Amino acid sequence: MATANEVRSLFEARLKEGIPNPPGSFHPLDLEKVKDEKYINRIIAHCENDAQQSADMLWDILTWRKNVGANDINENTIRLDYVKDGIFFPRGRDVDGSLLLILKSKNHVKGQKDMDEIKKIIIYWFDRIEREENGRKISLFFDMDGCGLSNMDMELIKYLITLLKCYYPYFLNYIIIYQMPWVLTAAFKVVKTLLPAKAVEKMRNVTKDTLKEVVAPEQALTCWGGKDDYTFQFVPENRSLELTPPKKVTFAEQGDNAHSPGEMLRLNPNDIIVFKTDNDEVSGQFTITNMDESAVSFKIRTTSPEKFRVRPSSGTLAPGASQTVLIVVQSGFQMRTVSKDRFLVMSVQIPKTDLSQKELSEVWQNSCGSKVDEYRLKCQFPEKESRNGNLLESKPEKSEINNALSSLQLNYEILNKQIQKLKVFQFLTMLMTIIAVVLGFLIYKNANESGNYCERI
CATH class of the missing domain: 2.60.40.10 (Immunoglobulins)
Incomplete structure (x- = not known):
């Protein structure tokens, strides 16, 4: 099993060989991470106890942070007007106590904002939360309620995945997708292919009825059916907290x-x-x-x-x-x-x-x-034993079977509604196609009749 000292030694050995320019010397604040045993252990957990892979990831993190100037990103260097639009903001916790970083998808329209500025804002929130939460895991909460195709930005989602996969180790608890419209289902199937297998296991598709399975009502916003009537207002970070x-x-x-x-x-x-x-x-x-x-x-x-x-x-x-x-x-x-x-x-x-x-x-x-x-x-829990000492497996009670049947019925009704919507969409598409063909035929016929009339004249 890899240890923090082993990873640190491999990193320092590479450091002695020299740092390519660019990027040049690593930032002093990032070099402090090398001394932080808790941070190194996060990388080891992320890399599944592979010491060499952990040392390589540590190097890649520091290189990336130097290249993007992560330590220089703060309230004075980001577009605060973008921030105040409330596309990203932290609020509430999941059932494991992990902070929710909410992506209010309907507040983001693809192509309307400078993507480089959006990326800086994401780094700002990730770094700030990492400091305030002392490195504890977060859950990404995709609030898809009221979204359409114009709100689906694959470049943005890919960037979030890259950060969590490569530069913020052992930082993700859940990916919670709330009220995903059926028209975006295919797009999120593509997202799944971009995620590692372990990250796919962390995905939770929830509705207003099932949200309580991952976020308690007291931690959920009122717009999700919860009890928190919070409205986002940007509050600058109190960096003095780092001194305590x-x-x-x-x-x-x-x-x-x-x-x-x-x-x-x-x-x-x-x-x-x-x-x-x-x-x-x-x-x-x-x-x-x-x-x-x-x-x-x-x-x-x-x-x-x-x-x-x-x-x-x-x-x-x-x-x-x-x-x-x-x-x-x-x-x-x-x-x-x-x-x-x-x-x-x-x-x-x-x-x-x-x-x-x-x-x-x-x-x-x-x-x-x-x-x-x-x-x-x-x-x-207590173990029930039979007369010969072997464990008895509890048989499902009638109420448990009823719960399972109710869940199955609910899933069937949801699927049936989605199929009905799809049928309506297909019918409208076919109707529009027929109308287009008829209009095309009438235009063509009218043009031919006009041509024949001109020839007779």
């Missing part, structure tokens, strides 16, 4: 009672929620303790909110206070369908515990990645 070390995000690798300095919360247990069966009810629990000097607000998210009942799913804690969270599996869901689900606990500092719901909402909306702690929990 970001809080560590725990991935629960320590013992139950362990707590890292700088973290707001201690979770017990801190890595796995153990579920138990009691009177045909499957439930689990964990305790949250506020280890911070100030009051905190917490929220709990899960990958499948429809499968669980969480009490409480949010709350506030005074310094040193604790809260036990109870999680119950909803009836109708089998263990084999929920064993891979995850829970995310997020926390943010607040001035006092008796804030109103509106004030709490504003705190969360104005918080950036460096102010939010995140804690991830896996699920462990």
